[in-house]
Amino acid sequence: MGLLDDKVVLVNGGSQGVGAAVARAAVREGAVVAVTGRRTEPGEALVAELSAAGGRALYVRADLADAEQAKASVAEVVDAYGRIDCLVNSAGLTSRGTLLDTTPELFDAHIAVNLRGPFFAMQAAVADMTAREAPGTIVNIITSSAHGGQPFLAPYVAAKAGLMGLTRNAAHAHRRDRIRINGLNIGWTATEGEDATQRAFHGAGDDWRERAGARLPMGRLGRPDEIADFVVFLLSERSGVVTGSVIDWDQNVLGGLD
Known part of the structure; x- marks a missing residue:
């Protein structure tokens, strides 16, 4: 018996990184999994991989920056499988901006992907669950930077801090x-997206993971499979009645000082 036997799970932003790792783990635990992403090729490649391993999987092309597409991703899963039991919001935009140089367009882009998309995906998922009077679970992938973060992550922090508050509000309401x-406030994690970000914004070389890990308490970055x-x-159901918790999944301790 798997932890998610016969559960229908939608992983938004599930075609790579943490989302893809969650999709693999959910299939391994017996779930039917749908993944969304803007790019068809990696989404379909992941579904082919999961299917070849004996899982049941579906790719849904969706840009979570568009609220209607966020809602439609849930509707497509419900159309395909009759219901949605679990939702994971793992899509994220991490482009850089400080308080002084962030444009309204960059700010809006962060809000769209990191807050508005999850909001309306949750709205659609909860609507299906309540209409069926059925239980369900949702996990939002947030960030440890939501507690304050680095100066160059101002719009990202603003949006993700909003998602942290939304997680608690929705949990209380339902x-x-x-x-x-x-929710999970994840720390620095070795993903394809983080690799691209480090190279694009920080001039990182091929050894950036090793150099970054050497500065961290555990000597390495977090891994997507661990988060998954x-x-x-x-x-x-193994997590019992826990709801409204936003857990710091990180190796640095909030408030700890040397």
Whole structure:
């Protein structure tokens, strides 16, 4: 018996990085999985991989910056499988901007992907769950930077801090519907997206992961598969009645000082 046997799971932003790792872990635990992404090729490649391993998977092309597409991603899953049991919001935009140089366009882009998309995906998922009077679980992938973050992440922090508040608000609103909503404030993680960001904005070379890891307490960056296992735990009944929790999944301790 898997932790998610026969559950229908939608992973938004699931074609690479943390989202793809969550999709793999969910399939391994018995779930039917749908993944969304803007780029068809990696999404379909992941679905082919999951299917070849014996899983049931579906790719849904969607740009989570568009609220209607965020809602439609849930509707497509419900059309395909009759329901949605679990939602993971893992899509994210991490382009840089400070308080002084962020344009309204950059700010709006961060809000669209990191807050508005998850909001309306949650709206659609909870609407299906409550209409069926069925329990469900949602996990939002947030960031440890939501507590304040680096100066060059101003619009990212603003949007992700909003998602942290939304996670708690929605969990409180729907706790009596037996819909559990939690979040993970993940720390620095080795993903394809982070590799591209480090090279584009910080001039990083091929050894950036090793150099970055050497500065961290555990001597390495976090791994997507580790986060995925934690997400599956929160999606499953194994996590009990926990809701409204935003967990700092990080090796640095908030408030700790040397």
